[in-house]
Amino acid sequence: MHKSVLLNETIEALNLKDDSIVIDCTLGYAGHSSEILKKIKNGYLFSFDQDVEAISFSNNKLKQIGNNYEIINDNFVNIKEELSKRNISKVDAILYDLGVSSPQLDEDYRGFSFHQNARLDMRMNLNNTLDAYNVVNTYSYEKLVNIFQKYGEEKYSSSIAKGIINSRPISTTLELVEVIKSSVPEKYKREKHPARKIFQAIRIEVNDELNVFEKSLKDALKIIDVGGRVCVITFHSLEDKICKKIFKSVSELDDNLKKLPIIPDEYLPKYKVLKTIYPSMDEIKKNNRSRSAKLRVIERIG
Numbered sequence: 001m002h003k004s005v006l007l008n009e010t011i012e013a014l015n016l017k018d019d020s021i022v023i024d025c026t027l028g029y030a031g032h033s034s035e036i037l038k039k040i041k042n043g044y045l046f047s048f049d050q051d052v053e054a055i056s057f058s059n060n061k062l063k064q065i066g067n068n069y070e071i072i073n074d075n076f077v078n079i080k081e082e083l084s085k086r087n088i089s090k091v092d093a094i095l096y097d098l099g100v101s102s103p104q105l106d107e108d109y110r111g112f113s114f115h116q117n118a119r120l121d122m123r124m125n126l127n128n129t130l131d132a133y134n135v136v137n138t139y140s141y142e143k144l145v146n147i148f149q150k151y152g153e154e155k156y157s158s159s160i161a162k163g164i165i166n167s168r169p170i171s172t173t174l175e176l177v178e179v180i181k182s183s184v185p186e187k188y189k190r191e192k193h194p195a196r197k198i199f200q201a202i203r204i205e206v207n208d209e210l211n212v213f214e215k216s217l218k219d220a221l222k223i224i225d226v227g228g229r230v231c232v233i234t235f236h237s238l239e240d241k242i243c244k245k246i247f248k249s250v251s252e253l254d255d256n257l258k259k260l261p262i263i264p265d266e267y268l269p270k271y272k273v274l275k276t277i278y279p280s281m282d283e284i285k286k287n288n289r290s291r292s293a294k295l296r297v298i299e300r301i302g
């Protein structure tokens, strides 16, 4: 089962009121959504997920808490459009808990894990046409090297891409793991699992994770009301860099403006970065998945 990461810290950071309107962009197994719903008896919760299995489980869980919620079966990249369909223009709190859930990783048929054998898939949305099989078996050498470098920061990107091209067709996760292992030096295999970064890169490519997150977060900052907060839990440096860069760009004064003796109100930043929170040692011991998590919080102040 999925253990929610930074649960209490996130609920506190969202600063919920009894009547808050909240968006959980990543419903998953409703760990965060359940706690949010308990706090907003006179408010409303919109929870996004693109995974029908997660939605079906979580709907049953949320029903037992209240009926003031709606699950939106869509990619959170469409946050602005989905809310405007419902005539909502401003909300009080928005949460992203990025990545895949534990059940997605553990269900061997989803093909996310390099420990379990499955057809190469890695789609969060099972209706998408691009899957890991397409990426591995149809992308050019140059395109593979590019995604392995950009989304995996893998230093053996070229030799792994060459290994893949020479071993096609590759149908399963464990076949891919073997190709990766035979494409990297012995010493590298003894460090961390040699397939880790390549699987991350393929997953990001299949789900277009970074572009989707960047667009959605920019829209979220427009939707959040004054006094409201956006909380983002990231699990790797690529996601975190995007979040940090966007938060910085909206919360800091432009360098040219800094030189002015008096800054007109309309140029003052409209957002304030509040804090970055890490899991405690105790949480890391209980839930290994939390070890790389980071929670960033920003508030709209104007």
Ligand SMILES: C[S@@+](CC[C@H](N)C(=O)[O-])C[C@H]1O[C@@H](n2cnc3c(N)ncnc32)[C@H](O)[C@@H]1O
Pocket: 002, 003, 004, 005, 025, 026, 027, 028, 029, 030, 031, 032, 033, 048, 049, 050, 051, 054, 074, 075, 076, 077, 097, 098, 099, 100, 101, 124, 212
């Ligand atoms: C880490 S889990 C969330 C876990 C949840 N906070 C909990 O405590 O149970 C991430 C979830 O977000 C979903 N997800 C990831 N990217 C998404 C996107 N772009 N649009 C919609 N859902 C997404 C995944 O399908 C997954 O169920």
